[in-house]
Structures are given as structure tokens and as C-alpha cells.
Amino acid sequence: MAIEFSERIRRIPVYPAAGGYAKQEELTLLASNESPFPPLPAVREAIERAMGSLNRYPDPSNSRLRTALSERYEVPRERIAIGNGSCDILLAAGEALLEPGAELVHAWPSFSVYPHLTAASGARAVMVPLDEDQRHDLPAMLAEITAATRLVIVCNPNNPTSTALPPAEIAAFIAEVPPHVCVILDEAYCEFNLLDDPDASIELLDSHPNLVLLRTFSKVHGLCGLRVGFALCGSEDFPRAVDQVRQPFFCNALAQAAAVESLAHQDAVIDRVTRTVAERSSMDERLRALGLTPADSHANFCWFSLGEERDEAHVMGVLAEHGVLVRGGSALGSPVPALRVTYGLPEENMRFLDALAVALEPTV
Ligand SMILES: Cc1ncc(COP(=O)(O)O)c(C=O)c1O
Numbered sequence: 001m002a003i004e005f006s007e008r009i010r011r012i013p014v015y016p017a018a019g020g021y022a023k024q025e026e027l028t029l030l031a032s033n034e035s036p037f038p039p040l041p042a043v044r045e046a047i048e049r050a051m052g053s054l055n056r057y058p059d060p061s062n063s064r065l066r067t068a069l070s071e072r073y074e075v076p077r078e079r080i081a082i083g084n085g086s087c088d089i090l091l092a093a094g095e096a097l098l099e100p101g102a103e104l105v106h107a108w109p110s111f112s113v114y115p116h117l118t119a120a121s122g123a124r125a126v127m128v129p130l131d132e133d134q135r136h137d138l139p140a141m142l143a144e145i146t147a148a149t150r151l152v153i154v155c156n157p158n159n160p161t162s163t164a165l166p167p168a169e170i171a172a173f174i175a176e177v178p179p180h181v182c183v184i185l186d187e188a189y190c191e192f193n194l195l196d197d198p199d200a201s202i203e204l205l206d207s208h209p210n211l212v213l214l215r216t217f218s219k220v221h222g223l224c225g226l227r228v229g230f231a232l233c234g235s236e237d238f239p240r241a242v243d244q245v246r247q248p249f250f251c252n253a254l255a256q257a258a259a260v261e262s263l264a265h266q267d268a269v270i271d272r273v274t275r276t277v278a279e280r281s282s283m284d285e286r287l288r289a290l291g292l293t294p295a296d297s298h299a300n301f302c303w304f305s306l307g308e309e310r311d312e313a314h315v316m317g318v319l320a321e322h323g324v325l326v327r328g329g330s331a332l333g334s335p336v337p338a339l340r341v342t343y344g345l346p347e348e349n350m351r352f353l354d355a356l357a358v359a360l361e362p363t364v
Pocket of ligand 1: 033084085086111158159186188215216217224228229
């Protein structure tokens with residue numbers, strides 16, 4: 001007889017893994033919105049130094065990292081939550097805020113982890129379709145807020161569609177949300193949005209105690225292998241609540257040391273953003289030359305429909321035969337065949353584009 005798991009386990013969707021990790025060195029990995037750049041030399045040295053103390057538990061208060069973040073973003077230390085990746089904070093928020101009878105409002109398609117929060121808690125998911133430009137439909141989201149709503153998540157720029165909303169629209173939206181409803185603005189990719197100041201949302205924190213800005217070291221800092229994320233919050237309540245539902249040592253010592261060091265190298269981080277944005281422009285042009293219409297990307301990845309008549313699995317299969325892994329839209333909630341492709345190094349992007357040209361050839 002097989003083990004009988006809880007109803008909760010039957011509800012929770014399995015995270016769609018990119019796969020293919022066994023032969024990673026031969027593959028072009030453009031499926032997980034990772035940074036193509038390895039950690040900075042100074043960050044590697046900081047990790048090396050921290051290794052000498054691995055016989056000790058990590059600092060449970062994340063003191064150095066909290067101070068460094070507080071100085072960088074001018075948010076009091078007590079209003080910062082740290083996590084084992086920002087996903088850890090998201091899942092803890094679900095546990096702290098949701099329960100049967102409560103509601104979570106979020107857009108769809110959006111980050112594939114959001115449905116876990118309702119599945120795990122038994123709360124109701126209210127998934128609001130994106131507008132025709134693949135952006136969050138904020139008025140429609142506002143209309144879905146009821147007395148049962150505990151949490152609203154806005155992903156800006158949105159994963160998987162790469163689109164962004166301007167700070168003024170976000171500010172107007174937050175002003176309309178009742179103050180007892182927590183708003184998480186998931187800004188995992190905000191540094192890649194060159195249209196707006198990525199820190200504009202921080203100004204909203206002082207006037208909105210219910211606001212939480214979710215950030216990560218996984219994307220622009222290129223440290224996803226270490227797992228470290230953080231949240232800048234409008235009040236001390238949110239960091240306290242997410243700490244209550246987690247194990248004490250949720251952020252490992254190497255991650256803490258690497259994150260502190262990375263924050264001290266803002267110029268190198270900006271240089272990497274510039275290189276990624278250059279790839280974004282050139283990929284956009286080349287995709288259009290192939291007859292595709294990518295969404296207006298403000299992130300480190302692009303999103304485009306393959307057209308109703310194309311077979312997404314066939315295109316993914318041809319790309320995989322060429323050693324290129326991308327993410328298929330159907331696994332991410334797209335109603336039409338689509339792809340999400342992370343921008344890699346120039347040669348990786350060329351490999352992808354060459355393979356895509358083959359994959360799009362009509363099959364006979
Ligand atoms: C929108 C969004 N939020 C959060 C995360 C989680 O990142 P991490 O847990 O690595 O910080 C991701 C990762 O892909 C993401 O796309």
C-alpha cells in the first residue's frame with residue numbers, strides 16, 4: 001500500500017522544472033530567467049571566507065545583510081524580511097495570511113508559484129486575466145477585492161509575459177486597496193526595467209503599511225544557486241509574521257555573505273544589466289525578422305506567441321534537439337502556444353535563434 005498523504009499535498013501543483021540538468025555543460029539554458037554571468041570575483045572571495053565558519057549555524061537575524069539592505073534602500077532594518085530566495089518569503093506569506101475562506105487575488109498568467117499559496121492553504125484563488133497587451137489589468141483586479149481578500153500580488157515586471165506597469169499606475173492601485181489587505185509587489189526583475197526608476201515603489205512604503213516589495217538576489221545579482229531574497233515592507237508586522245512560520249535558520253551563511261558583498265558592487269551589477277538590455281534589443285529585432293511579435297519586455301526574458309496553428313511541443317522539441325532549453329507557454333498558463341526565453345550571452349542567443357528558425361519551418 002502506498003503512503004496516504006494529506007489533501008493539501010494532492011492540491012499543490014508540481015513546479016514545472018526545466019529538466020536536462022544531467023548534461024548541463026552541453027546545453028544552452030534559457031528556461032529559468034537566470035543570469036548568464038557567473039558570480040563576481042569579490043563575491044566568490046566572500047563565499048570562500050564564509051566557508052571557514054560552516055561548522056556554525058548562520059546568523060539567524062541576518063544582521064549584516066539586513067544592515068546592508070537598510071543602508072542601500074533606506075528602509076528601517078525591522079521592516080526588512082530575508083528569505084531562502086524570495087519564493088521562501090512568498091510561501092511564508094501564504095502561510096501567514098491565508099486559510100480556508102480567505103482569498104488571494106493575482107493576475108494570470110503570472111509567476112507559477114502563486115497558485116501554490118492557495119493550494120497549500122485552502123484559500124480561494126482569484127486569477128484575473130492579463131489585458132490584451134499582456135499586462136496586469138489593475139482595474140479588474142481591484143474589482144475582485146472582497147471582504148474575504150487577504151492578499152493581492154502584482155508581479156512587475158510580470159513573469160512570464162515580461163511586461164511592466166508604470167509607477168504611477170501601481171501607486172494609484174495601491175491607494176485603492178483597503179489597508180487591511182496585504183499587497184505584495186513582486187519586483188524580482190525590476191532592475192531590468194529601464195523605463196522607470198526601479199526604486200520608485202520604495203517611496204510608497206511609508207504611506208502604505210500593508211505594502212511589501214519582494215526582491216531577490218537570484219536575477220540581477222546572479223546568485224540564484226545560493227537562494228537569497230528579501231522584502232522591503234511598509235510595517236514591521238510582515239517580517240515578524242513570516243519569521244513566525246519559518247524555521248529559524250532560513251538563510252544560509254554563504255548566501256548571507258555573498259549578498260552583502262554583491263550589494264557593494266553596484267557598478268558591476270549595472271554593467272550586467274546593460275549587457276542584458278543590449279541582448280534584449282537585438283533579440284527583439286531578430287524575433288520580429290522571423291515574423292514573431294514579442295511582448296514589450298522590461299525583464300531579462302522575452303515572451304511571444306507562436307500563433308494558434310503552431311505546435312508548441314514540436315518547437316520545444318526541435319530546440320531541445322539543438323541543445324537549447326526554453327520554457328513553453330502552456331506550462332505557464334498561456335491559452336495559446338507561446339515561449340518564454342531568457343536572454344543569455346550573445347552566442348547563446350544566436351544558438352537559440354538559429355534553432356528557432358529551423359523549428360518554425362513548416363512541417364510537411
Ligand atoms: C516573479 C518572480 N518572483 C520570484 C521569483 C523567485 O526567485 P527566488 O526564489 O530565486 O528569489 C521568481 C523566480 O523566477 C520570479 O520569476
